[in-house]
Amino acid sequence: MESSVNSWPLIVWLLPIAGAVAIWVFGPQLRRLAGPLATAVLGAAFVGTLALWPAVAAQPGGVHSTMYTWAPGITVGLLVDRLAFIWMTIITGVGFLIHLYSIGYMEGDRVEARFFSYLNFFIFAMLTLVMADNFVFLLVGWGLVGLASFWLIGFWTERAAAVEAARKAFVMNVVGDIGIMLAIFALFATFGSLSYADVFAKAAQGPGAIMTLIALGLLAGACAKSAQVPLHTWLPDAMEGPTPVSALIHAATMVTAGVYLVARCWPIFQHAPGAMETVGVVGAVTALAGAVLGMVQWDIKRVLAYSTMSQIGYMIMGVGVGAYSAGVLHFYTHAFFKACLFLASGIIIHGLAGEQDMRKMGGLAARMPVAFWSMLAATCAIIGVPLFSGWVSKDAVVYQTLAHGHPVLWAIGVLAAAVTAYYMSRMMWITFAGSFRGDEHAHGHGHVPAWVMGLPVALLGAGSVVIGWLNWPHEGFAEFLAPVFGGTDVAPAAAWGGEFLSTQIPLFLALLVGAGIAYLQYGTTAALAGAPRRLEHEAVRQPAFVVHLYYWNELLDALFVTPARALAALCARVVDPKLIDAVLVRDVAMDVGVFGLLVRRWQSGLVRAYALTLLCGAAAIIVYFAVVR
């Protein structure tokens, strides 16, 4: 890989951290200017990213700049190839819009400057993750985005639930970090280097069992960061954070790091077929499990959280069957429509003075036209209405599972699409149709969104419609990414009936079924008229197994949290007082004290006695050297 001294990636990479530090230091002076400054920094980073394009396009291997060598095989360098470039455009571009939105959303917050400092820091961490040219750097970024996520979920520290959620997210992510760390150890032991170029060049020579273990370690990291089963429970709780955070970190960028990891490490997964199979299954299970959980939520942000989990399941399923570019394409479109959905829900929550329960909404279409139309566009995208962006990408993923020979995953994909259509339509009808069911008085305290909030939502809504067209002419995205994946993600043969018959028709039928059931349940005139009572009634009748999230939290608690607490209690009752305090602290101190009592008589204070001691010592040394040796 050629090493050109291209300082442009360095600038793009360091701009956000400079912004974060500046806003952190001068926050009290900046006050209301903190938001615009952070947004300007992101705008500059976005322009810088776009300016990188000619260089990236010209070099198939990507723009590679090495900064210094830390240890043999471990260099600190930046690599911007087409895969990293795709992520960078989303991180800085969608990140810019979300920063802009945050200026309005966080207005009047007590520590607004700190919020923007954290946001800029997150962008820096995420850029580190995707611009790294080696695994160590990748892990550094991986850890830093977790830290930024921790700070931002728990941003409102006075809310106990937010602090709890932040802690949960952090701990569960560390589980994944350990998986990646072990994979890195194994990589270094096997290949003697940790740079992408070295490892991927030698991946074919790695012993099969080791490669599978490495791939499973990476998968553990991907599961934790991307909220995949079994490490998914932190994501819905993370909705306690401010809504822009949910849009930026827990929808558009950070939670897709797992997809990036698998796509980036495709040569490793390519040589670990068992692990690859596992990735696909994990993605499919999550896609369906998340969608089903979304059906019974009443909190609008939680609907979107489970939807995010489910959509990332699609991406993971895509990269898991070997259709890397399809998975990445779904990430790309998802970043637009899910960020749009979250930001629009933020406008609603803002407008209703913090209300998130959909049962207290209704009839908002006329009151909040920007939120409604943007959300409608994004919903059409996510449920796969033809020609919308989500249709293009979801289609690609589901079709590729079949073309790569995984009919079961294909079936799960279609089924999950029907469930997706159901819960998203349900959310739209409950929120926007009918009449307002909330407290009119509370509504009076809400805010009308400023243009800084409306504009990003509208732009993202427009993006949800058109961004999928990047894939045209057909499979344009796969061609774009061909230098990265070397053509390995092209299906060996076309599936039965071609894409139209085998995927587009079933997916469209799934869409009709899902949305149709939602319409009959929530959208008919009769349903809308009796909505308040019906919704309350329905909340009671929901299946307990799903409402309690498959009792997964309880299971994890029973398996890990309770034993850990018991161990901690044991340590507090036995180990600490009996071993640490008694033996290691008190006894040692007492022994030293007794010894001191014995030898203190020596310290007579008489200078002449000291001189005599000195003399005896000197004499002893002389005798030793002159006589004994």
Added chain:
Amino acid sequence: MIPLQMSVDPNLYVALSAVMFFIGVLGVVLRRNPLITLMSIELMWNAANLSFMAYSRAWLNNAGHIFTFLVITVAAAEAAIGLAIVVILFRPHQQSNVDDVVLLKG
């Protein structure tokens, strides 16, 4: 070995040096007047100097001279500090005895 270039047997110098050193040691250990202690220490310095010079001459190596200068410099600094301590010891009771100074007794 380099041949001796001295008219007096260097062993005599070394013996004198040893005698001076032990007189100094006895002065420090036995006498209680701090001024005598200081003078005894000076005697030990000079015993060391004497043996430096004797060997320097005997082996025709100038390192001994250099070390002697170094010792003299340090001894001068030590004398300044030592005399200051003596003055402080003397002030409260208009007399001084090193055995009276036992504040650091353990």
